[in-house]
Structures are given as C-alpha cells and as structure tokens.
Amino acid sequence: xxxxxxxxxxxxxxxxxxxxxxxxxxxxxHCKDCNANIFxxxxxxxxxxxxxxxxxxxSGKAVVYTYTAMLDMVEPxxxxxxxxxxxxxxxxxxxRMTTRIVNCNQDDIKIGMNVEVVFEEVSPxxxxxxxxxxxESLRLASPDQGDDTAVxxxxxxxxxxxxxxxxLYEIGGICGGECTITLNRPDKYNAIxxxxxxxxxxxxxxxxxxPSIGVVVLAGAGGKAFCTGGDLEIxxxxxxxxxxxxxxxxxxxxxQRAITSCEKVVICKINGHCLAGGLEIALACDLxxxxxxxxxxxxxxxxxxxxxxxxxxxxxxxxxxxxxREIIFSGRKDYTAKEMYDMGLxxxxxxxxxxxSEFEKVVKNIAAKKPIALRMGKEVMAxxxxxxxxxxxxxxxxxxxxxxxxxxxxxxxxxxxxxxxDKLTQQQKQQNIRSDVKK
Amino acid sequence: MEKQRLxxxxxxxxxxxxxPDRSQxxxxxxxxxxxxxxxxxxxxDVEAVITVAPQAQPQLTAEISFGKIPEELGLKGxxxxxxxxxxxxxxxxxxxxxxxxxxxxxxxxxxxxxxxVHSTIPLPDLINFFAKAGIDLQWEYPYGTTYNGVIAMxxxxxxxxxxxxxxxxxxxxxxxxxxxxxxxxxxxxxxEVPTIEKVLSSGMVSSPLHKRECNVLADGGAAMVVxxxxxxxxxxxxxxxxxxxxxxxxxAFTTTRSTEDVKNGFLQGTNDALNAAGLTKEDIDxxxxxxxxxxxxxxxxxxxxxxxxxxxxxxxxxxxxxxxxKLPWATIGDAIGRGHTGSGVSMATYVETARQxxxxxxxxxxxxxxxxxxxxxxxxxxxxxxxxxxxxx
Numbered sequence: 063x064x065x066x067x068x069x070x071x072x073x074x075x076x077x078x079x080x081x082x083x084x085x086x087x088x089x090x091x092h093c094k095d096c097n098a099n100i101f102x103x104x105x106x107x108x109x110x111x112x113x114x115x116x117x118x119x120x121s122g123k124a125v126v127y128t129y130t131a132m133l134d135m136v137e138p139x140x141x142x143x144x145x146x147x148x149x150x151x152x153x154x155x156x157x158r159m160t161t162r163i164v165n166c167n168q169d170d171i172k173i174g175m176n177v178e179v180v181f182e183e184v185s186p187x188x189x190x191x192x193x194x195x196x197x198e199s200l201r202l203a204s205p206d207q208g209d210d211t212a213v214x215x216x217x218x219x220x221x222x223x224x225x226x227x228x229x230l231y232e233i234g235g236i237c238g239g240e241c242t243i244t245l246n247r248p249d250k251y252n253a254i255x256x257x258x259x260x261x262x263x264x265x266x267x268x269x270x271x272x273p274s275i276g277v278v279v280l281a282g283a284g285g286k287a288f289c290t291g292g293d294l295e296i297x298x299x300x301x302x303x304x305x306x307x308x309x310x311x312x313x314x315x316x317x318q319r320a321i322t323s324c325e326k327v328v329i330c331k332i333n334g335h336c337l338a339g340g341l342e343i344a345l346a347c348d349l350x351x352x353x354x355x356x357x358x359x360x361x362x363x364x365x366x367x368x369x370x371x372x373x374x375x376x377x378x379x380x381x382x383x384x385x386x387r388e389i390i391f392s393g394r395k396d397y398t399a400k401e402m403y404d405m406g407l408x409x410x411x412x413x414x415x416x417x418x419s420e421f422e423k424v425v426k427n428i429a430a431k432k433p434i435a436l437r438m439g440k441e442v443m444a445x446x447x448x449x450x451x452x453x454x455x456x457x458x459x460x461x462x463x464x465x466x467x468x469x470x471x472x473x474x475x476x477x478x479x480x481x482x483x484d485k486l487t488q489q490q491k492q493q494n495i496r497s498d499v500k501k
Numbered sequence: 502m503e504k505q506r507l508x509x510x511x512x513x514x515x516x517x518x519x520x521p522d523r524s525q526x527x528x529x530x531x532x533x534x535x536x537x538x539x540x541x542x543x544x545x546d547v548e549a550v551i552t553v554a555p556q557a558q559p560q561l562t563a564e565i566s567f568g569k570i571p572e573e574l575g576l577k578g579x580x581x582x583x584x585x586x587x588x589x590x591x592x593x594x595x596x597x598x599x600x601x602x603x604x605x606x607x608x609x610x611x612x613x614x615x616x617x618v619h620s621t622i623p624l625p626d627l628i629n630f631f632a633k634a635g636i637d638l639q640w641e642y643p644y645g646t647t648y649n650g651v652i653a654m655x656x657x658x659x660x661x662x663x664x665x666x667x668x669x670x671x672x673x674x675x676x677x678x679x680x681x682x683x684x685x686x687x688x689x690x691x692x693e694v695p696t697i698e699k700v701l702s703s704g705m706v707s708s709p710l711h712k713r714e715c716n717v718l719a720d721g722g723a724a725m726v727v728x729x730x731x732x733x734x735x736x737x738x739x740x741x742x743x744x745x746x747x748x749x750x751x752x753a754f755t756t757t758r759s760t761e762d763v764k765n766g767f768l769q770g771t772n773d774a775l776n777a778a779g780l781t782k783e784d785i786d787x788x789x790x791x792x793x794x795x796x797x798x799x800x801x802x803x804x805x806x807x808x809x810x811x812x813x814x815x816x817x818x819x820x821x822x823x824x825x826x827k828l829p830w831a832t833i834g835d836a837i838g839r840g841h842t843g844s845g846v847s848m849a850t851y852v853e854t855a856r857q858x859x860x861x862x863x864x865x866x867x868x869x870x871x872x873x874x875x876x877x878x879x880x881x882x883x884x885x886x887x888x889x890x891x892x893x894x
Binding site for chain 1: 657707
C-alpha cells in the first residue's frame, strides 16, 4: 500500500475552501469591509480585523512567480513523486499560492509562464489545487484525458544513454565487441542512488538489443572505488518500512535481475573499494576481476542489518560457506582482493601495475567469441548452478549445444567445414591458440 | 542612570560534527565551563542561565526548561533559569533577556548555553521536524515542500531578478568554505575548499540548488557569559559590547512573504542598528551574516548598498569576502561552512563576533577589528535581527 501523503490540516474557517475544491472550484477569501483578498485564509481579515468575510471564485488563472524541481532529499512520503515541481504562482485575484506545476515537461516551465488550476484528489474531503500550463501545446495530456494531473516528467520517460546522469554507457572501446557501463559518481565512491539504480536497469535492458555485443564490462569511474553500495542519502527514506522494502525489492531486485537476465556475459572490473551493495552488484555479474589493492567487504551488519541486494544468497553460493559467513558476520571492509581470491571468491586478481592490460586481454578474448555461444553458455550454466539434478543439467547442456549447432551462425561455419575440412581445422587451431594466455 | 550596554566576556565552544561518544550533557558541561573560565569569573557568580532552545529535541528541551543546567553545573549563585525559542533567532532573544536582568540589577553575570545533537535524534523525527518547521501544514506542506525547496524557489527568483549566474551563486559557497576551513569548530575545518565547478557538479537537490549549496546537519554547542560593559571594563577583560540593535518581522511562511518587504527590512533594520551605534556601514570591519543558505548573502549585500545592484555575486566570486579580502564576510562560513546545528548557528555567529573583537579568533582573526555587524533570523526567514558590536574601549 502506498504511504499516506499529508492532507491539508483544515481549520473551521477554511472548510468552505476545501469543500469547493471537490467541485473543481478555487475560492479566494474576500473582506467585504476593506475589499482585501486574503491568502492564507484567516478567521478575521488581517488588514482590518473585520469578521465580515466571504469567498469569491477565482478565475484559476495565474502566472509562475518562481519554481523548483524537487529531485532529492524529500520526506519519504513524497519519494514516490520524485521528480516533482513546486512553484509559487500569482493568481489574477492578487494572491500568491504555493502549489505544484503538473502535466508538463519540467524544462518548459519558466518564470512568468501562464498557468491554470486543476485539482488533484488527496482525500474524500479535499482536492489540492495544482496548476498546468495555460498553453495546451505544453501539456503532456489534454485536460479531458482523465489523469490530467500527472506529475511532470517520470524518470523513465525518455531515459537514454545521452541523458544518463549517474552512469556512462559506451559501445566498443577495448575491442569493439563489448559494451562498457561505468558507475559514474566518483566523488561519491560511485554509490548507488535511485537515479543510478533506474539508469542501470535501463542500460542493462538496452544492451540486450545489441546483437553484435557479447560482453558487458561493468566498471566504476575514478579509480577510488568500483562502488561502495547504496548512497547514504537514501537512508533517511528507508526509515519508512514501505520505502525500505521497495528499495530492496524494486530497485535492488530489478538491478540484480537486469544484470543476471542480461544475455551478455557481464564482466565486473573492480578497481578500488567494492563494498556492501557494490559487492552485491559484483556478485550478480558473470566474471569478477579485481586489482590487487582493491578492498572488499559487506558492512551492513555494522548497522544491525544484513546485505539486502543478494549478498546472503550469492556469497554462500560463490565460495565455501564458512568463509562467506565470516564476510557477512564480520562487517569487515578491508578484505584485500587477494584474500578474497584465496577464500574462493573472484575470478582472478591482477597486480595493480598490470591490471589494466591484463583485464583488457581477458575482455578482448571473451568478446571475440560468438555472442550467441556466450548467451547460451550464460543461461546453461545459470540453470545448472541453480541446483538442478545432474541429469537435468546435462540435458539442458546437450540441448543447448544442439540448438547452437543448428543456429545460422554455426551452420555457416559448418558449410565451410563440409567444403574444405582441413582449412577449417587449421582456422580452429589458430582460434584456440589465440584464446590461450601464453602464446 | 545611563543604559547599561551588554558585553560578552566569555565564550566556550566544541567542534561541530558527529561524535557518537559525546552526549548532549557532555557538550553542556564542556561549553559552559569553558565560557565561565574564559570570562574569568567563579561558577557561583553566574546569577541566571538563559538557554537557547534546542530544536527537534523535546526531552532535552524539557530538561533544560525545567532547570537542569544550574543544578548539573552546581551554580550556587543562580537565581533563575529559563529557555528561549525563536528558532535561529533564539540567541538574540537570550541576549536581550540577559540584558534586561543586567539592566534591572537582577543579575551581574548571565550564562547563555546552546546544544544540539542531531545525530541521536531518530531519523523519522528529524525528517519530520525539518519538513514542517516554518512550513504551513495547510497551504504548503501537502505539496511536498521542504526547506531546501523553499530556498530553491527564493534563489531562482533572486537570480531571475538580479541576473546573478549559477557560478556566482556557487562562489558564495566557496567564500563561506574558505572561512570554514580555518575554523577548528567547523565540520569542514582543514578540508579542501571546493571550486565553483565542484559546487556545481554536486547533485541537484531542488533546482537551482545543488547539494553543496545546502546545509549539513551536525551536532554542536557553545556558551557565552555576558555582563554589562561597565563591569567588563572594571574587570579589565576583553569584551564584545552591543552598540546597536534593530529588528523586523516579516511573516511566518515564505508563500506570504514579499521580497520587497524583506529587502526594505534588511535596509531599514541595518540602518537603524548602525544609527543606534552612531556608525555608518563604512565603519564596519566584519559583516558576520547568518542567513543559512547562499541566496541571502548577495541579496543582503546589494540591498544595503555594499555594492551596485546585481553585482553582489561578483563580490563573492572576486574574493572580496574571503579571508584577507576587503569585506570580511560570515567568518565562520555561516551554516553552509559551520554545519547546521539547528538553532545553534546564531549562537556560533555571536561567539565568533565576540572572539573577533576580543582578538581570540586565531587563524580567522581579521586585523584591526573595531566594529562588527551581525544578524540573526528565525524559522524560514520570519524576521531580521540586526546588531552592531564593538570593543570595550
């Protein structure tokens, strides 16, 4: 259930105002003695202390005096609305209201823009007056389309690599056959905020549509860290039970799923600190390479909680369980990459000075394989590792390979084999040699 | 009999920041004992304790309201104790209450403490408090406004009207942080001062306000001992003497506050305080401004005519307000530079004013300081309290 948003705290003398909002009317309090229009409405006229007060109906037309796009650091009950626009608008009746600007793109809002009132229901007793552009061409939906008060600019709308704010998305790079997704908040140790979670989900879904790409490199910008987990800014919002659960089950689970269900081989490049949620993201990848000086660990237990983005599930499945338990229970953040490797985690650790070149070699080699084989390999091994019985695993493997063999890619190779078996055998030998480390 | 002028003769302060082992009462002990010792008096000479109300800490507020400080510190000469709340303007009102007690002969020395420990307040309570403080529950809060949001709207309007650029706005933060890095009691003490680019590269919170243009909540506390200028002179101790004061009330909420009223209040309040002190703005050596967010600083500077309209941003950008500049400005770096301690930044600003005039400001010390202008303000900017301070000559 969505959290209850605050409803206006109504006073006896403002009941009339809120009752009118249910009929789509915006009222302005008016003093019959001194003719003042009054806002906020009062029990007596603040100018002349007259009690001879009435209500006039506003035209609902106003001009934007100032506004702000709320992007972060709001109360948990408003988190779900982010981003939203708060504004002060000057009504034709000469009063200034705080409100929201809705039903338009944030970038179209300007000081001086003409707006008109619409109503957003918040309780059976009252609706909030909010404002949309008077210019219909600036509205996201026409007023008769029902939900005309939708909050401006949903984060997912129009999300693309060009406007990612927290990650970089690059096709090609090391050998042209891979995509690199870089967590790009280096001054925050690449910590994950809601924006980054949304962008990661988008990026891993997007790369699925790149048929020539077989490998995705997931890296951290700046050299200080791969990722240190959830941004501490998120934490105030987690004080609310529902928000906390959503951070785990929406953003958290969706990011993990976006990585594990991405058909590409995801190679994690750990260069610097890799902690808490950062390590859990690494664990969702298919291969993990680390710089020798990288420091790793799960610190959640130091706050009295546990890793919540797959840590308790994947660490014990990735290494001997008695060692996994130590990592989770100790809360240490200073495990070196070498220690982690010795304990059974990680694909490989390279010396700091060799890291970039060795990592490049690995990516180059794997990215040169056929994407279709990498994709099938990822899926077959994932099902096998999930713990099915041996016969099932072997059947999945057998049928997977049989499917690959009859895929158009491989059949094209088979045609060559049929035409000149020796030539193909030679080619295959060369491919095998190229894949070895020692050449 | 001539009116007795108020003099600050002792200060005590702890570093601002998050220190889990330091309780609220640790801070009260440390700051009060330091202030009494700095004043050179005996603890039993303190005849009244008037405490700045801590915000969002109801238990502590209750304890202090009902007289725990004099008992805890063993202030045997104390005749009365109370607490005073006007948000960020509380300290100014504590000083005025003390002034009355001293003027009427009921107390010679008054102790004024403040403590805030944000870090132990349950997070939901803290969020809830700051989302509602100074924000109307009927006409503003249901829309999802926050302090940052309200200030962001003021900032956008100010930039629109004055032509101030976002780089110039960011340079206010740079200037404040240049002072803060020299201040052992700031959370940013010894920290690298961010460049304009770095301020602007921090995440947008509420456009056009970036994260580094917002305040960091922190724990802190300070205390002052005050007496009359006459007694301070007899004691022969360095003192900061209040020479003039003037106040303006605007409105409780930003929706109902006109920028013109605020600017007029800034100008008239400042001039009245200067006139009361028999000074002009050219006599002021330090402008010790407490405005919480960047926007108030250039707005105030140009409103009272310290630069041409629309040129205040440049004053910050060109370094005139930095340490060593011609217009030393907010020498603890305001709340942006100090760390926001609820109602405590106004206290910290008075402590700084006193230390500058006493020659005790160490690395921040401005040379040849004779007169300081200081303001405070409460809530979301409900009022403007202007004061002018000088040395006890």
